[in-house]
Structures are given as C-alpha cells and as structure tokens.
Amino acid sequence: DTRLILALDVLDSAEALRISQVVAGHVDAIKVGYPLILATGLGIITELSRYAPIIADFKVADIPNTNRLICEQVFKAGADAVIVQGFTGHDSLRTSVEVARSNNKDIFVVTEMSHPGALDFMQAAGEAIAKMAADEQASGVVAPATRPERVRDIRNIIGSDLTIISPGVGTQGGSAADAIRAGADWVIVGRSIYQSDDPAAVAAKLVSEIKEVI
Numbered sequence: 001d002t003r004l005i006l007a008l009d010v011l012d013s014a015e016a017l018r019i020s021q022v023v024a025g026h027v028d029a030i031k032v033g034y035p036l037i038l039a040t041g042l043g044i045i046t047e048l049s050r051y052a053p054i055i056a057d058f059k060v061a062d063i064p065n066t067n068r069l070i071c072e073q074v075f076k077a078g079a080d081a082v083i084v085q086g087f088t089g090h091d092s093l094r095t096s097v098e099v100a101r102s103n104n105k106d107i108f109v110v111t112e113m114s115h116p117g118a119l120d121f122m123q124a125a126g127e128a129i130a131k132m133a134a135d136e137q138a139s140g141v142v143a144p145a146t147r148p149e150r151v152r153d154i155r156n157i158i159g160s161d162l163t164i165i166s167p168g169v170g171t172q173g174g175s176a177a178d179a180i181r182a183g184a185d186w187v188i189v190g191r192s193i194y195q196s197d198d199p200a201a202v203a204a205k206l207v208s209e210i211k212e213v214i
C-alpha cells in the first residue's frame, strides 16, 4: 500500500499511458474522470487498468434509476470503483451501492468538495452525507485534504469501516501528511504529479511523506 491515488486529468491517451506506466509502482489506484474519458473514450479505462485499479470519477448525481444505468455501464467498462455525489440522497446512493455490490466493486461518496466554493452550499450537508454513506454501507467517502479538520470530523462520523480518499493535495494547497494524520486512508494527487517533469519522483516523495506519518 502506497496510500497514493493518481488523478489522471490529462487529455491525451499516449500521455495518460506514459504517466501511468512511470508512476504505477507508486500508486494504489488511478482516478479518471470526464476530462480524460471525454477526450479519449471509455476504452481508456481498460487500457489503464493494466497499471492499477481504476476509480471512475463521474460524480454521479441523478435519480436512482439513472444512477443504476450509469454505474452499470462504468463497471462494464472495467472500472473498479465509481465516485457518486451524496447530495442526491439515500435512494440514489442505495441503488449505486447495490449495483457495485452485485459486481464486487466499490462506491465512493463525495461528502463536501475541496475547493473554496464548497463552503457555499456543500459543507452544510457534509456531515449528514458522511452519515448516510456509512448507513448505506458505501465503501468510502471523498473528503477534502484542503480542510484536514473536516477530514477528522468525517472520520469521527463514519468510524473505521469506511475508507476516506482525499483530494486537494499539492496544487490546491493541501498537505498529504496532514490529510493522512487527520484520518484519510488515501490521498488523491493530480497536477503536482502529472504536470511535473519527473512524475515518478514526485509520487515517490509523496509516498515517503505519507509513510512518515502512518
């Protein structure tokens, strides 16, 4: 376990494959989302899954039936986990978790996001969403490394059964060590790694920073 997840928001499949190959030994999963998939196609999931498990970040936020249809397609494409929004409520989440469970896959639920605008509306719901994620037995939640105190609050709500994956490290200002110390299990890092001249070295440095605090 490296406790590091690569967020691969590049737009070119050759670039995506190159970066995945050089950082593969330093990351436990690769998170892909709309930028890469809209630019290159859903088949990139299969191609990248030879390097690491794939978390499909579609932030699914719909009625239960549509969430089900989306999650089925994403798992069929080879993803190991799907990220869904929590604000749509317990029925949408329950349906997503059912689809994941029947495929032996995982659902991660966004509680509140890492950017400043999350304070406008999302943070007010963050704790209730975390509790719902635990009640509905999601695999884990996505919580902001930019606000380690919130990671700690969310950890207290969900207990030890759920996993916390935490974006916002590096470019957004968060620290990997602080997020892990606050209770995150994995940190998610994108630009600091894939925009670097030496992505493997940056990833290795993050992994050693994380190792120091666990």
Ligand code: BMP
Binding pocket: 007, 008, 009, 033, 057, 110, 112, 113, 114, 115, 142, 143, 144, 167, 168, 169, 170, 171, 172, 188, 189, 190, 191, 192
């Ligand atoms: P970066 O390290 O380049 O800031 O990338 C963070 C990644 O995590 C991006 O893919 C972003 O969409 C995602 N993300 C986030 O930054 N904050 C959240 O609250 C939820 C996310 O999925």
